[in-house]
Amino acid sequence: MRVLKYAILGLLDKGSLSGYDMTSHFKAELGQFWSAKHSQIYPELKKLTDEGFIEFETVIQGSKLEKKVYSITAAGKRELHEWLTAYQPVPNTVKDEFMLKAYFISAMEPGEAEGLFADQLAKRKQKAAFLKERLEELKQEAGPEFSFQSPHFGHYLVLTRALERENGYCNWLKKALELMKRG
Ligand code: FER
Numbered sequence: 001m002r003v004l005k006y007a008i009l010g011l012l013d014k015g016s017l018s019g020y021d022m023t024s025h026f027k028a029e030l031g032q033f034w035s036a037k038h039s040q041i042y043p044e045l046k047k048l049t050d051e052g053f054i055e056f057e058t059v060i061q062g063s064k065l066e067k068k069v070y071s072i073t074a075a076g077k078r079e080l081h082e083w084l085t086a087y088q089p090v091p092n093t094v095k096d097e098f099m100l101k102a103y104f105i106s107a108m109e110p111g112e113a114e115g116l117f118a119d120q121l122a123k124r125k126q127k128a129a130f131l132k133e134r135l136e137e138l139k140q141e142a143g144p145e146f147s148f149q150s151p152h153f154g155h156y157l158v159l160t161r162a163l164e165r166e167n168g169y170c171n172w173l174k175k176a177l178e179l180m181k182r183g
Contacts, residue, residue: 002044002047003034004036004040004041004044005044005047005048005053006080006083006084007026007030007034007036008022008041008044008045008048008054009048009053009054009072009076009077009079009080009083010080011025011030012054012070012071012072012076013072013076013077013080016069016070016071017069017070018059018067018068018069018070019041019042019045019067019068019070020067022041022045022070023038023041026041029155032162033158033162045070048076049070052073052075052076053072053073053075053076053079054070054071054072054073054076055070055071055073056068056069056070056071057069057071098120101116102176110180110183113180114177114180114181117173117176117177117180118177120173121170121173121174121177124166124169124170124173125170127166128163128166128167128170131159131162131163131166132163134159135156135159135160135163138152138155138156138159142156
């Protein structure tokens with residue numbers, strides 16, 4: 001399935017964007033959990049245009065520069081809504097190379113394993129701290145309470161899930177390190 005298609009439809013459903021503005025979104029918040037490259041975005045814009053889910057208007061910028069500003073069509077809105085409301089099975093676990101190393105831990109020396117886990121803990125702690133900071137910034141912007149009505153509700157949901165995931169990862173790494181130190 002072309003999930004990028006729905007990321008683009010979702011963005012355009014919030015407002016019209018040039019191709020450049022769209023790639024900026026994929027470099028910011030959205031790109032933190034759904035990354036896409038220019039080389040993927042532009043062909044998808046072309047495909048969605050051909051399918052009639054989006055359309056563009058050529059806008060003159062300055063004296064010579066032209067840019068395409070994309071908008072979602074009524075058919076695009078229906079397509080997005082169909083995807084959003086479709087119930088899904090639990091997907092297969094996302095591959096995590098560190099888990100593969102954990103599974104084969106007995107092939108390492110105890111000191112090597114401890115070093116590896118301590119390093120991962122330090123890095124995961126950093127990631128959790130970054131996410132916590134982003135959440136604090138979001139609360140500054142949107143207020144401390146979030147509800148379905150808030151335009152920031154989706155951002156809040158994705159961010160809090162990410163923070164829980166990283167905190168959970170840290171707790172597991174700490175427990176593993178305790179078990180290793182116990183010998
Ligand atoms: C954000 C910063 C980081 C964000 C999401 C993330 C949705 C990370 C998500 C993840 O690691 O799963 O502003 O907004």
